Amino acid sequence: MKPRRVDGAVTVLMTVVFLLVMSLVLVGLESARQQGAVGMVNLAVQTSAESVLGEYYAPLFDEYGLYGLYDVDIKEELTRYVSATADPTADVPNGYFGERGSNYSYAFEIADVALNRTVGLLQGGPDICRNQMIEAGAVSGVQELAELLLRAVRLLKDSETSVEALAYQQRIERELSKTDAKILELMTLLDGIPTDKNGVQLKENGTFKPAAAFAKRAVAAPVTAQSVHMNNESFFRQMEKSYVDIRTQISDVAAEIFNSPSAEVPESVSIGHGRVFYAVVDALKPTEDAIKVLDDLIRLQETYRPMVEEFEKYLETVKPLVEEDFYKSLEDGVKVMKKYIGEGKDGSEYHFREMRQTLERNREILVQLKEKMQGTPVRMMEWKAIYLVLPGIAEGYSLDWLEIDYSSVKVSTQGSTFWKAVKDAITNGIVGGVYGDDIDLSGASVRWEPAKPSSYSMGMIESLYLLPSMSSEGTLSVNFLSSVLEGNLFEELLDRLADGVVALSEKLLLITYLTTHMTSFADGERRGVLHYEQEYLLYGNTSDSQNQKSATKSILGLRAIMNVIHVFADSTKRGEALAVAAELLALLPFPLLIKLTQYLILAVWAIQNAYLETAEILRGKAVPVLVTASSFQLSLTEAFSQTKAKRIAAAQAYTSPGGFCLSYSHYLMLLMLFTSSDTLTLRGLDIIQFNLRAEYDRDFLVKDCVYGFEATVTANCPALFTGISFGNVLPERITSYEITENCAVSY
Numbered sequence: 001m002k003p004r005r006v007d008g009a010v011t012v013l014m015t016v017v018f019l020l021v022m023s024l025v026l027v028g029l030e031s032a033r034q035q036g037a038v039g040m041v042n043l044a045v046q047t048s049a050e051s052v053l054g055e056y057y058a059p060l061f062d063e064y065g066l067y068g069l070y071d072v073d074i075k076e077e078l079t080r081y082v083s084a085t086a087d088p089t090a091d092v093p094n095g096y097f098g099e100r101g102s103n104y105s106y107a108f109e110i111a112d113v114a115l116n117r118t119v120g121l122l123q124g125g126p127d128i129c130r131n132q133m134i135e136a137g138a139v140s141g142v143q144e145l146a147e148l149l150l151r152a153v154r155l156l157k158d159s160e161t162s163v164e165a166l167a168y169q170q171r172i173e174r175e176l177s178k179t180d181a182k183i184l185e186l187m188t189l190l191d192g193i194p195t196d197k198n199g200v201q202l203k204e205n206g207t208f209k210p211a212a213a214f215a216k217r218a219v220a221a222p223v224t225a226q227s228v229h230m231n232n233e234s235f236f237r238q239m240e241k242s243y244v245d246i247r248t249q250i251s252d253v254a255a256e257i258f259n260s261p262s263a264e265v266p267e268s269v270s271i272g273h274g275r276v277f278y279a280v281v282d283a284l285k286p287t288e289d290a291i292k293v294l295d296d297l298i299r300l301q302e303t304y305r306p307m308v309e310e311f312e313k314y315l316e317t318v319k320p321l322v323e324e325d326f327y328k329s330l331e332d333g334v335k336v337m338k339k340y341i342g343e344g345k346d347g348s349e350y351h352f353r354e355m356r357q358t359l360e361r362n363r364e365i366l367v368q369l370k371e372k373m374q375g376t377p378v379r380m381m382e383w384k385a386i387y388l389v390l391p392g393i394a395e396g397y398s399l400d401w402l403e404i405d406y407s408s409v410k411v412s413t414q415g416s417t418f419w420k421a422v423k424d425a426i427t428n429g430i431v432g433g434v435y436g437d438d439i440d441l442s443g444a445s446v447r448w449e450p451a452k453p454s455s456y457s458m459g460m461i462e463s464l465y466l467l468p469s470m471s472s473e474g475t476l477s478v479n480f481l482s483s484v485l486e487g488n489l490f491e492e493l494l495d496r497l498a499d500g501v502v503a504l505s506e507k508l509l510l511i512t513y514l515t516t517h518m519t520s521f522a523d524g525e526r527r528g529v530l531h532y533e534q535e536y537l538l539y540g541n542t543s544d545s546q547n548q549k550s551a552t553k554s555i556l557g558l559r560a561i562m563n564v565i566h567v568f569a570d571s572t573k574r575g576e577a578l579a580v581a582a583e584l585l586a587l588l589p590f591p592l593l594i595k596l597t598q599y600l601i602l603a604v605w606a607i608q609n610a611y612l613e614t615a616e617i618l619r620g621k622a623v624p625v626l627v628t629a630s631s632f633q634l635s636l637t638e639a640f641s642q643t644k645a646k647r648i649a650a651a652q653a654y655t656s657p658g659g660f661c662l663s664y665s666h667y668l669m670l671l672m673l674f675t676s677s678d679t680l681t682l683r684g685l686d687i688i689q690f691n692l693r694a695e696y697d698r699d700f701l702v703k704d705c706v707y708g709f710e711a712t713v714t715a716n717c718p719a720l721f722t723g724i725s726f727g728n729v730l731p732e733r734i735t736s737y738e739i740t741e742n743c744a745v746s747y
Contacts, residue, residue, distance in 0.1 A: 030719060033106075034737055037717040040106040041739045045713045048081030049743040056747070057705065059696045064517055064688050065136040066129065067747035068121050068705030071697075075115045078711055082110055086715070108717040108739065116712055119746060121705040122453055126681035128707050129453075130510060132747070133681065137509035137516070145515075145669065146508050152662060152670055155625050159565050161321040166568055168314065169333050170599065172307050173592060176340045179304075180590045182297050183350075183404065187589075189290040190215045190402055192242060193235060199587040200409070210242045215290050215359065218246045218283040218366065220397045229399055232406035244279035246369070247394045254387035263380050270376070277373045284366045287359050294356040301352060305341045308334070326569035336591050354401040365397045408582065409589045421640040422580060425604045426597070432608075433644035434552060434615040438652065442521075442531040445543035446690060453685035453702045454540065504673075511672045514684055515665070521548050522620065522664045529690040534668050537683045538675055555667045556614045559623070563606035563613075566627035568599075576636050577601040601636075608639040615651035622661035631657065708746025715739045 055077065057070035087107035121128055184195045192214030194201040202208050221227040223243045225236040253272040260266060312334055319327055339349045372390060377383045435441070518533035519525060530536055535547035538554070567573045581597035588594065612633055613623045624631045633650075634642065662670070672680060685702050692700045717737045 033720055034717070037106045037108065037737065038739050038741075041108055041713070041715050041717070042741050044082055044085040045078075045711075045741045045743050046745075048078055048085065049709075049711065049745040051081045052077045053708075053745055053747060057700075059692050060688070060705070063692070065513075066121075066132050066688070068702075068707060070700065070705045072706070074118065074706065074709055074711070075113055078115075078713070079110060079113045082113070082713055082715075086110060106717070108715040110713065111716050111738065112712075112714040114712045114714075116710040116742075118706050118710075119708040120703060121707050122685075122703050123707070126453075126678050126685070129685055129702075130677060130681040133513040133684065134506050134509040137511070137513035145512055146505075148662075148666060149508065149511075149669055149673055150504075151660060152625055152666070153673065155660075159562070161318050162323070162326055162565055162569065163561070165315070165318050165322060165326075165330055166565075168311060169330060172304075172311055172337060173333065173596060175307065176304055176337060177590075177592050177596060179297060179300055179340050179350075180588075180593050182293055182300070183590065185293050186290060186297075187404055188214065189286045189293060191230065191235075191404065192217065192239060199585070202587065207238055210239050211286075213282040213286050214242075215283050215287040215362070216399060216402060217242060217244060217286075218279040218397070219243050220247050220394075220399055221245060222248060227399070229403035230406065231403070232409055235406055235409070244275055246276050246279055247391075247397060249276045249279075250387070250390045250394050254391055257380070257383050257387050260380070265377075265380055265383055269383065273373065273376075277370070280366050280369045280373065284363065284370060287363050287366060291356055291359050291363065294352050294359065297350070297352045298356065301341050301350075304337075305343075308337045308341050308343075311337070323569055325571050329568065329571065329574060333595070336595055340592060348405055351401050358398060358401050362397055365393060368393050404589060406589050408591075408594075410586050418637060418640060419584070422584060422601065422604075425640060426584075426600050430604060430607060430611075432556075432611045433647065434556070434611060434618055434651075436615075436644070436648035436652075438648070439618060441548055442526065442544035444526075444529065444531050446529055447542075449686075449690060449693070451701050451703050453689060454679075454682040507673060507677055510677055510680060511669055514672065514680060515669060518684070518687060520665060520668055521551070521618075522668075527691075528687065529694050530687065533687045534672075536687060537680050538668070538671055540679075540683050540686075551668065551671070552614060552618065554671050555617060555664070556610055558667065558670070559610035559613045559617075560607050562625065562627045563610045563632070564603060566629075566632060567602045567606045570629060570632075572629075573602065573605070573636070574598070577605065580636070605634070605636055605639045608642050609634045612642070612647050612650060615647050616654045617662075617664050617667065619651055619654075620663065621651070621654050622656040622663040622666075624657060624659055624661050626660070708744070710742065710744040713741050713743070715741070 052072070052074055053067075053069070055069060055072050056067045060066050060068055060070065086109060119128075181197065184197065184199070187193050187195050187200075188211055192211040194208050194211055200208060216228055219228050222245055223240060225231070225233065227245075228236070228239075228243055230236040230239065249272055253269055253276070256266060256269055256272070260269075315327070315330055315334065322330075335344065338344050342349050342351060342353070369390065372386055372393065377386060514537060515534060518537065519527060519531060520534035521532050530544055530547075532544040532548050532551075535544070535551045539547045539550040541547045541550065567577075577598045578594070580601050581594045585594050585597055609627075609632055617623055689700065689702045715738070717739055719735050719737065
């Protein structure tokens with residue numbers, strides 16, 4: 001059977017093949033176009049996001065160089081920018097597709113814009129703003145500032161070893177001085193000299209009343225200053241009638257008894273016997289009490305000995321690192337320390353163990369004497385029986401080692417105004433004052449402000465250490481002097497120095513930015529809500545005057561440190577202070593207590609000079625960083641006769657010398673170097689917010705500023721090649737594509 005012939009079959013077949021080939025070609029073209037559309041949508045979204053960032057808050061940038069979006073609807077603005085780039089030929093007539101048509105091959109429509117996340121300027125702390133400030137500081141350049149501050153820090157650091165050694169020495173001496181209180185008790189128990197915590201108790205005429213009972217009331221040889229081991233002639237004369245030579249007295253009574261021809265007991269025997277007996281009784285109880293005190297002193301010696309030995313080893317390690325004169329002063333201190341632990345080299349050390357052995361032996365003898373002598377014998381025979389053994393018992397009685405050094409004790413000749421000023425300064429503190437009528441502090445202050453940036457910092461580090469117990473008027477109490485002795489001030493500064501030099505390069509850039517954009521007390525120009533903005537960065541008080549006075553205290557603290565280091569290292573000044581201390585404590589035989597008073601005098605002297613320097617700095621003068629004998633301005637007498645009027649007059653007349661000097665502005669920078677970067681940044685943002693709210697927008701808040709954001713844009717892109725109709729010969733056509741793009745941008 002022949003196949004049936006159908007007309008047009010080949011044509012249909014070829015048409016189908018053609019359509020399939022064309023579909024493949026169009027799909028390939030559409031795929032390539034789709035990739036191009038994705039790229040164009042991505043470019044449009046990224047460009048639009050960058051354009052939104054371009055709407056940064058102008059006052060924030062113009063005034064302070066910081067970027068941040070404020071009062072901008074990010075979603076709305078992003079939609080507007082993306083829409084503008086979605087179809088630039090949308091309004092052109094006779095386009096290829098749709099009623100409006102388009103001549104733009106990658107035209108698309110926005111289906112959705114979602115704002116996923118925003119990053120605020122304060123999000124995560126001050127890091128974002130600090131980095132912007134550092135970048136702005138880098139633009140300004142910091143070479144000169146870096147050289148200045150690093151040189152100042154280096155000078156402070158060069159003194160670090162001296163400061164540590166001095167603080168170390170003083171801590172040990174403060175411990176050793178506890179021995180003095182026990183020795184005061186021993187003075188009364190051994191020698192009968194009345195004492196209290198302030199020394200010998202004198203009457204108005206300079207004399208004292210000896211104690212009725214004391215260990216050395218019973219002596220073992222004819223009474224002389226040497227036999228009773230009293231090396232102070234004035235004290236011996238006042239005590240001379242209180243001593244009883246029991247060995248000689250017992251021998252005299254025994255001789256009279258055994259040589260008496262009569263059976264009757266002479267009255268002189270009873271008198272001599274009574275004198276010995278009551279001397280023994282009056283010596284026994286103080287001897288027992290003195291042994292207990294010596295037990296305490298021996299324990300203290302054992303406690304302090306390793307401390308002193310460790311300090312002596314430490315000095316060997318620092319010897320190459322400190323000045324020779326300063327090292328000698330530390331060595332002199334060790335000699336005094338060794339006296340307290342019984343290892344002195346000049347024979348003046350305390351021999352507490354030997355003293356205790358003597359007293360222990362004497363106590364046994366006194367107990368035996370008391371037992372033998374109790375009751376009054378009647379018959380001569382009984383007297384002879386007693387005095388036959390008493391001389392042998394008393395034979396071992398001795399005052400060996402029972403000596404306290406009174407050689408330096410004398411009645412003070414003080415009484416002048418100068419001595420009174422010294423006593424008042426040490427007892428009541430120093431009344432300073434660096435402000436005069438020539439200084440007019442700003443009265444500007446900040447009332448309550450909402451949402452300060454600094455309130456968003458968790459665990460913010462406090463600003464630089466301020467001198468303790470000092471009022472805003474410049475009154476320095478004796479508590480400060482105690483802190484100097486204990487080394488607290490020194491150690492605090494060293495801690496701040498260590499913290500301040502971390503990440504130094506970034507800190508210097510930050511300081512450059514802050515000092516460029518913010519004013520201080522030293523600036524003639526006053527703008528903004530607060531006029532002393534740099535001082536606010538350091539202290540964060542609500543008023544200019546509070547912040548400036550706090551800055552003054554910190555400058556005074558730094559100057560005090562440098563001055564204290566100098567006076568403690570200067571042998572001439574140490575000698576002057578020691579002479580004054582010895583005069584003030586004329587009735588105390590304690591070299592260590594005199595040395596501690598010397599420290600107080602030196603500290604007062606140094607701080608008075610620091611007050612003068614601070615007054616000069618406030619008046620725009622530059623003062624040498626390193627204190628030397630030539631730059632130190634006050635004599636000891638001037639230091640204790642200084643008044644506010646004298647200080648202000650001297651400060652006004654002062655001329656800055658040559659050499660490396662720092663002014664008020666420099667000290668603020670130095671203080672910033674010792675202050676937390678976070679603290680500086682956040683308080684800087686406080687200032688920025690104060691000023692922008694006052695000048696531009698009362699509702700402005702830094703926390704509302706946006707640094708960056710993340711968004712998602714969904715777009716529909718119409719198909720160009722797969723949307724062609726083939727009379728439904730092919731499957732359902734593709735008319736559009738959905739493209740999703742994410743963006744994340746920041747300044």
